[in-house]
Each structure stands twice: as C-alpha cells, then as structure tokens.
Amino acid sequence: MAVSILYDYNNAMAEVVGARHGLTESMLRDLEPQALCVHENLESRREKGEIGFYALADYEERRTELDAIKAKGDEIAERFDDFVVLGIGGSALGPICVHRALNHIYYNLLGKEERGGRPRFFVLDNIDPDLLADFLDLIDPRRTCFNVISKSGETPETISQFMGFYDLVKEKVGDRVNEHFVVTTSESVNNSATGKKEPPPLRVAAERLGMDLFWIPENVGGRFSELSVVGLLPAAVTGIDIHSMIRGAQAAAKICGSPSLFENPAYLNGAIHFLAERYRGKRISVLMPYSEALREVADWYRQLWAESLGKRRCEPPNEVFVGQTPARALGTTDQHSQIQLYVEGPNDKIVTFVAVGEFDRTFKTGTGLNEYLLGLDYLAGREILDLFRAEMEGTEFSLSRSERPNVRITLGRVDAEHIGALLFFYMVQTAFTGGLYGINAFDQPGVEMGKRAAAALMGRLTDGDGEIRDEIEKYNSRRTRPPLKIV
Numbered sequence: 192m193a194v195s196i197l198y199d200y201n202n203a204m205a206e207v208v209g210a211r212h213g214l215t216e217s218m219l220r221d222l223e224p225q226a227l228c229v230h231e232n233l234e235s236r237r238e239k240g241e242i243g244f245y246a247l248a249d250y251e252e253r254r255t256e257l258d259a260i261k262a263k264g265d266e267i268a269e270r271f272d273d274f275v276v277l278g279i280g281g282s283a284l285g286p287i288c289v290h291r292a293l294n295h296i297y298y299n300l301l302g303k304e305e306r307g308g309r310p311r312f313f314v315l316d317n318i319d320p321d322l323l324a325d326f327l328d329l330i331d332p333r334r335t336c337f338n339v340i341s342k343s344g345e346t347p348e349t350i351s352q353f354m355g356f357y358d359l360v361k362e363k364v365g366d367r368v369n370e371h372f373v374v375t376t377s378e379s380v381n382n383s384a385t386g387k388k389e390p391p392p393l394r395v396a397a398e399r400l401g402m403d404l405f406w407i408p409e410n411v412g413g414r415f416s417e418l419s420v421v422g423l424l425p426a427a428v429t430g431i432d433i434h435s436m437i438r439g440a441q442a443a444a445k446i447c448g449s450p451s452l453f454e455n456p457a458y459l460n461g462a463i464h465f466l467a468e469r470y471r472g473k474r475i476s477v478l479m480p481y482s483e484a485l486r487e488v489a490d491w492y493r494q495l496w497a498e499s500l501g502k503r504r505c506e507p508p509n510e511v512f513v514g515q516t517p518a519r520a521l522g523t524t525d526q527h528s529q530i531q532l533y534v535e536g537p538n539d540k541i542v543t544f545v546a547v548g549e550f551d552r553t554f555k556t557g558t559g560l561n562e563y564l565l566g567l568d569y570l571a572g573r574e575i576l577d578l579f580r581a582e583m584e585g586t587e588f589s590l591s592r593s594e595r596p597n598v599r600i601t602l603g604r605v606d607a608e609h610i611g612a613l614l615f616f617y618m619v620q621t622a623f624t625g626g627l628y629g630i631n632a633f634d635q636p637g638v639e640m641g642k643r644a645a646a647a648l649m650g651r652l653t654d655g656d657g658e659i660r661d662e663i664e665k666y667n668s669r670r671t672r673p674p675l676k677i678v
C-alpha cells in the first residue's frame with residue numbers, strides 16, 4: 192500500500208468551533224508572508240549545513256549507510272538474546288516510539304521464534320536504581336548487547352549506566368566485554384569552555400576499547416535524530432524495515448518541503464498551533480492517537496514540541512517565554528481519564544487526533560451474551576474497530592460542540608513507511624513553528640542549569656562547580672519550613 196497520511200484541520204476553524212476559539216481563513220492568509228520568510232530561513236540554514244535532519248530523508252544518498260546499519264542490526268540479532276539501548280531524551284524516545292509502533296505490541300513476551308529470531312528489546316532511559324537492578328534480574332549479560340547512545344557523549348545518566356553495565360558484563364565475559372557494546376555518538380562536539388571542537392569522552396573511550404562506533408551527524412540534534420543511526424540501528428536489530436522508514440520520510444519531505452503554507456501540511460499544522468496559542472489562548476497541545484501502536488508517538492512528540500519551542504529568548508535576544516505545553520493522551524483509554532477536563536475545563540487546548548485507516552488485525556464482539564446484557568446489543572456481533580472509530584468521532588464531535596479546536600491526522604496504516612513519514616512531518620512542523628515564534632528550536636539552554644547543579648552536587652571539580660555549590664547552599668538556607676508529616 193502506498194504511503195498516505197491525511198491532515199484535516201476543519202475542526203480548528205471558526206466555521207466549526209465558533210469565532211471565539213476557532214481560527215479564520217484570513218488569520219492564516221495574514222501569516223503567509225511570515226511563513227514564507229521562515230521557510231526561506233530554514234532552507235538557507237539547511238543549505239549551509241546548520242540544520243541536518245532534512246538530509247536524513249534523502250533515501251538515495253543514504254542507501255549504502257542504511258545497508259550498513261541493517262547489516263549491523265542483523266549481526267547483533269544473530270549474536271544476542273537481548274538488546275538494550277542506554278540513552279535518554281532524544282537518544283531514547285525515538286527508539287521507544289518506533290519499536291512500539293512497528294513491532295508486536297507484546298514483542299518481548301513472545302518466544303524468540305515468534306520474534307523472527309530477533310532479540311528482546313529494552314530502552315533504559317532512567318537511572319532509578321530499582322529499575323536498573325530489577326532489569327538485571329531479566330537478562331543474562333553474557334547474551335546481551337548494549338547500544339550506548341549519546342550525542343554529547345557525556346550525559347551523566349547514560350554514562351553512569353554504561354559504567355555500571357560495563358563492569359557487570361566484564362565480570363561475566365572478561366576480555367570479550369567490548370563485543371557487547373555498540374556506541375552511537377558524535378565525532379566531535381564543541382567544548383563550551385574553549386569553543387574548540389573535540390572528540391566527546393564517549394568516543395574516546397569507545398575507540399580506546401575497540402568498540403563498534405556509529406556517528407550521529409553533528410548538525411542533527413537529539414530530538415531530531417530518530418531517522419539517523421540513533422533510531423535506525425535499534426530498529427534494524429528487531430528487524431524493522433529501515434529502508435522503508437526513510438522512503439516514507441522522503442515521501443513526506445516532498446510535500447512538507449513546499450514553501451506554500453496552504454500546500455504544506457507540516458507548515459499549516461504548525462501555523463494552526465501557533466495561531467491557536469497566540470490568539471486563542473490554547474496554551475496546551477494534546478496529541479491523542481487512537482492506536483496502541485502509536486501510543487509512544489505522543490511521548491516522542493511531547494519532547495520534540497516541549498524542548499524545541501519552550502524558550503525564554505527569541506532572536507534577537509529578547510525575553511519572550513514562549514512554548515505550548517504538550518500533553519499526551521490515548522484513545523479510548525483517556526476518554527475515561529482526561530476528556531472530562533478537555534470538554535468542560537478551561538478552553539486552553541488544541542487536540543490532535545491521530546487515526547489509522549487500516550489495522551493489521553481484527554477482533555470481533557460476540558453475540559452469546561445478548562440475552563444477559565440487556566439493552567447493549569448494539570455492541571454485539573460487531574468489529575471492535577467500529578466502536579474504536581465511533582469513539583474517536585464521538586470525542587471529536589463533543590470537543591467541537593464545546594468549541595474546543597481539534598485537528599486530525601490519519602495514517603493509511605501503521606508500517607515503517609508511514610512512521611518514517613509521520614516523524615519527519617512532525618520534525619518539519621516543529622522547526623517551522625520555532626521560526627514563527629522567532630526562537631531557536633534546536634537548542635535547550637534550560638536543561639543546562641539542572642545538569643550543572645547535579646554534577647556540582649556529585650562533587651565535580653571543574654570551573655564554576657564551586658560557585659554553583661555555594662548558590663545551592665544559599666538557596667537551601669531559605670528553605671526554613673520543616674516538611675509536614677503526611678502519615
């Protein structure tokens with residue numbers, strides 16, 4: 192089936208949800224000149240090599256690279272029973288999202304044969320000691336491959352995990368330990384103190400130890416990296432068709448490369464979210480797939496939207512404090528959790544429904560309970576998909592009726608091509624929306640202080656850590672009220 196993703200924005204418009212909360216055609220038309228400037232700026236930064244994720248959709252250019260990644264994935268799958276990603280943020284959410292979307296929903300619970308002989312798949316994107324120690328009860332380090340993914344090559348969570356698992360594997364396999372680790376990192380990074388480029392610590396270690404190494408392109412940031420080796424190697428290990436993922440991204444790139452706001456769905460959805468936030472008070476963007484397979488797309492999107500657009504400064508550097516808060520929901524599960532708030536609470540959200548045209552499997556309701564479940568026979572003897580669809584349409588209707596703007600993205604089906612296309616679409620939308628806000632969508636300065644403070648608290652002794660420790664002490668001295676007992 193050819194790749195097909197449709198974008199429907201009717202329910203974001205005033206004709207459907209009313210003029211107070213909906214947008215008008217003229218608001219979109221008025222934005223056209225600004226949209227064109229943003230497009231031209233993105234194009235020029237892309238040509239200068241400053242923004243690299245667009246090039247990830249160039250299938251022909253990447254064929255040889257994809258063959259090599261696939262071959263490595265197959266080799267890992269041959270040799271190991273378990274495959275574990277050690278990474279966080281943009282180095283974890285993409286692999287989780289693609290695995291969930293394209294592998295069996297209960298993949299790890301299937302037998303190896305049912306998994307096509309492929310290893311079980313895990314992503315450890317936290318450092319909770321219970322998580323890591325419990326995880327060790329599941330695996331045999333002698334049969335496990337770890338993919339350490341870090342663009343900066345020094346993220347403390349990932350590096351600490353690497354340090355922990357390295358020793359544990361070494362204990363079991365001795366000198367063969369290096370064969371159990373594949374490292375994905377940058378060739379070089381900017382040293383913020385000297386301003387010079389240098390190899391990150393993870394690269395240096397991997398090279399000295401003789402581990403397999405894959406490079407993340409320098410101009411591709413973490414949350415924009417799923418279609419690079421960051422996401423493609425983990426996908427290839429479980430047998431996902433990575434060639435199709437990139438072909439899908441390429442198909443989306445053709446349409447989402449159009450300069451015209453009304454012909455480019457990534458730009459249009461970005462513009463609708465931007466206008467809804469700026470002029471209609473929609474401070475929250477909810478992504479609500481009606482698909483278990485797409486559950487984690489909402490989590491991936493949450494990081495992309497939050498970290499890219501949540502910014503204090505615009506260019507030139509004025510304080511703006513912008514960014515919509517992304518929220519995730521799942522149909523129909525969250526109809527019984529969050530929808531009450533969305534329909535009757537503050538009208539401060541724009542909801543994106545993600546629908547699927549064709550599902551892989553079917554499930555039917557029976558008729559044997561008809562005489563017991565009185566008055567519920569409208570549910571009996573039906574494809575459960577009919578109910579799934581009706582629930583989504585019902586929710587769209589009830590939101591629209593309460594003047595709550597919403598849009599719908601429909602994937603023809605959930606396969607590698609559609610997922611590659613969907614992720615690419617969202618990356619373009621995010622880059623474009625960053626341009627509308629006039630902020631840098633590709634950095635994350637707000638993450639830095641927490642990281643530096645944690646390193647200082649861990650006793651690091653580089654420049655400035657002493658000052659940060661003093662500042663933390665001062666801050667703690669203001670916290671004079673003792674905590675109250677809850678029990």
Ligand code: PA5
Binds near residue numbers: 279282342344346498
């Ligand atoms: O999107 C980003 O840049 C971040 O979320 C990073 O992916 C995250 O902080 C992990 O960084 P790194 O890949 O350098 O370990």
